[in-house]
Amino acid sequence: MAIDQLTTCKTCSKEVAKSASTCPHCGAKLKMSVIGKVLILLGVFFVISIMYLFLAIPVNIKSISRALLLRPRRP
Numbered sequence: 001m002a003i004d005q006l007t008t009c010k011t012c013s014k015e016v017a018k019s020a021s022t023c024p025h026c027g028a029k030l031k032m033s034v035i036g037k038v039l040i041l042l043g044v045f046f047v048i049s050i051m052y053l054f055l056a057i058p059v060n061i062k063s064i065s066r067a068l069l070l071r072p073r074r075p
């Protein structure tokens with residue numbers, strides 16, 4: 001038995017698997033480690049920045065190409 005894989009629920013004081021995000025006995029959310037929180041924050045930030053890049057680059061290309069197309073027309 002992998003006893004060290006278990007942690008104690010702070011709400012109901014029963015043994016819960018460390019991999020579980022919620023307590024199967026009382027349904028309380030288990031306290032997440034600081035590293036886990038930081039990793040999730042970094043992941044969310046990474047996804048948002050990637051999405052922003054994918055959304056922003058086509059707009060920038062359009063505006064740049066417009067600016068390039070408009071400039072030679074002017075005498």
Ligand SMILES: [Zn+2]
Nearest residue numbers: 009012023026
């Ligand atoms: Zn519990």
